Amino acid sequence: MRSSLNPEIEHILAYAYRRSVALSAWNGANLNHVKEPVLEALARYKFRGITCSIDGITNETYAAYRRTGNVERVFENIRKINANKRRWKTRYPKLRWHMIAFGHNAHEVAPARALAAELGMEFFLKASWDPNYSPVEAQGPTAPTAVPDPARAAAPASSPGAQPAQGEDLTRTYCLQLWEQPQINFDGKLLGCCVNSWGAFGHNVLEVGLERALGGERLAYAKRMLQGTAPARDDVPCTACATYVGLAGARQWIEAPPPPQGVAGFLKRHGLGRTVVWINNRYGSQLLPVLERLRLA
Ligand code: SF4
Numbered sequence: 001m002r003s004s005l006n007p008e009i010e011h012i013l014a015y016a017y018r019r020s021v022a023l024s025a026w027n028g029a030n031l032n033h034v035k036e037p038v039l040e041a042l043a044r045y046k047f048r049g050i051t052c053s054i055d056g057i058t059n060e061t062y063a064a065y066r067r068t069g070n071v072e073r074v075f076e077n078i079r080k081i082n083a084n085k086r087r088w089k090t091r092y093p094k095l096r097w098h099m100i101a102f103g104h105n106a107h108e109v110a111p112a113r114a115l116a117a118e119l120g121m122e123f124f125l126k127a128s129w130d131p132n133y134s135p136v137e138a139q140g141p142t143a144p145t146a147v148p149d150p151a152r153a154a155a156p157a158s159s160p161g162a163q164p165a166q167g168e169d170l171t172r173t174y175c176l177q178l179w180e181q182p183q184i185n186f187d188g189k190l191l192g193c194c195v196n197s198w199g200a201f202g203h204n205v206l207e208v209g210l211e212r213a214l215g216g217e218r219l220a221y222a223k224r225m226l227q228g229t230a231p232a233r234d235d236v237p238c239t240a241c242a243t244y245v246g247l248a249g250a251r252q253w254i255e256a257p258p259p260p261q262g263v264a265g266f267l268k269r270h271g272l273g274r275t276v277v278w279i280n281n282r283y284g285s286q287l288l289p290v291l292e293r294l295r296l297a
Helices: 009-018 036-044 059-065 071-087 106-118 168-180 210-214 217-226 242-250 262-269 273-293
Strands: 025-029 049-053 094-101 121-127 190-192
Touching (some): 049 071, 059 071, 071 094, 168 242, 190 217, 217 242
């Protein structure tokens, strides 16, 4: 994780835990360089989840794309995280393996999937954003099929190498962040989703506060655009995004997600999200199975 290079990261994890703020790195990490105390802190302070980008199971294959990486070190760090999870008796951090399908790693997809299961990781195979780099088709009929990577495919339509949006379900996941997990840059810029890097969905959060920024007109308008009830507008980042262009071209709009359900959803809807985190941090492993059985989770 790049965030793991921050010299304060252990203190940040501990502080967030004490303040009942749930942290995660679902946007991606490579786990090449993580210090031992940080590997322990991830489990101890219940860091919610990490998506790890691993494009091969041998160094030869892995380093073809992640030039300076060492996949053995990545696996070692994952095993250490799992050992810390056992030690701290927690299911966190949840681990997800993202593998980009290339021609040069097609033969390692099946063993990678098996290894992910062994390591307790979810496994996702994605298509490369650049169809000309080591294309899968070049390897013949045994080549794996993959879901296109919308985070890459959804770069601004005008940017070099931008692809039309595909992999609809995953694409929607990124757009749904506007409702479910609006992304905020370190400098307070309201990025909205993890794809957008070229504009803002409204006021700077550090300047006007979270509530006002998220209640802004531009973010609300963007949601209407994505639902197909408002035309594109130049000041909304989606207008320049290949994902939106794809959705609009196919007239396949985003459906606004339902409000969070269950006991946790009820508490979140009433501004008690941190209470949910506090309860989950302390009693989640005992409470969750009960709530699931009662269909209240
Ligand atoms: S269409 Fe908008 S919300 Fe969806 S990925 Fe692009 S910038 Fe993000």
